[in-house]
Amino acid sequence: MTESPTTAAETPMARSPRLDATDLALIAAFAALIAVCSYLAAIPIGGAGVPLTLQGFALLLTGALLGPLRGTAAVVLYLILGIAGLPVFAGHAAGPGVFVGVTAGYLWSFPLMVLVVGLLVKYVLRGRRTNPLLVFAACVVGVVINHVGGIIGMAVVLRVGLLEAAAFDAPYWIGDFIKAAVAAVVASQVHRAFPKLLARRA
Template sequence: MTESPTSTDETPAAKTSRLDTTDLALIAAFAALIAVCSYLAAIPMGGAGVPLTLQGFALLLTGALLGPLRGTAAVVLYLLLGVAGLPVFAGHSSGPGVFVGVTGGYLWSFPVMVLVVGLIVKYVLRTRRTNPFLVFAAGVVGVVINHIGGIIGMAIVLHVGLPEAAGFDAPYWIGDFIKAAVAAVVASQVHRAFPKLLARRA
């Protein structure tokens, strides 16, 4: 006599559609990584005084390693912590007012940036995500998204044209490409060591 499945049984599809404790731990850990990197090398640059940080490295690494779902969740958690008052933004700033400040455009672009990088690494690169050059290409797309958001944000807040805002943003491109290259090397090696890191989650 066979027993019917109990209500606690889960199909493989159900198991891959929800976040488990490991996923939640990774989300929290990478949110903390983004916060820590927002403090490191926070040097004001350019005419608008936007600080140069290692935040871009952490964001690109988050998307490349956690994928679109968990990566975006980590960024959203980081942003919510800042809105709640924890000084996790660049320059030890916090609160919703930062989102309408000179750096607000960059912040708004963070979830989109990480989502796109995660989608490319997981679904476009697939088994080729161990190639640092291809991961770097995905990171470049993320850098472009981040800078477009920053330029638009500065143009709105500073009441200047897009060309002038792009001039304020220009000094950060080289540094962000370097961060993308380092993140690509790290991410590709992690995927080589843990080939199933993105296998289960969206």
């Protein structure tokens, strides 16, 4: 029995890997970018001493450029490297103990933050992802997720109320909005130059 043209055309796609070599290279590159940005401008501010870094910029850019699957994979790879002992977290920290420290809530929120930004940019914005204002709006959602996670984490670790934890977190909002704006401009220009970047299966 001969195979129908439709079946023959679908078979290679069905057998193809979800992530190809290009996807894996992008995941590794953006995991490295997040790690590098965690070192840059690592200045402790606020009552809880959580360091201010460029990590938020890298995370937002990762979600906006790689989309939900590859973006989340890059963040998970970054976190695994830190758990394994590589000093990729802010302040050259490493190890599983960081995930129960004062910054734990921020770290735990990273995958969800990037996943949501990736979903919004890829599936909600679609052809409008070259608009920096719309990409900025998607990034702001990611910033909110990150801060909510950070506030909850500080409240648990420091054994304080949510309002007090929110006061510790407050100094970081303006900086993160600036990072979101820069990430939106960069991402929108990249999507303008490479319109099929998120057209991939990932």
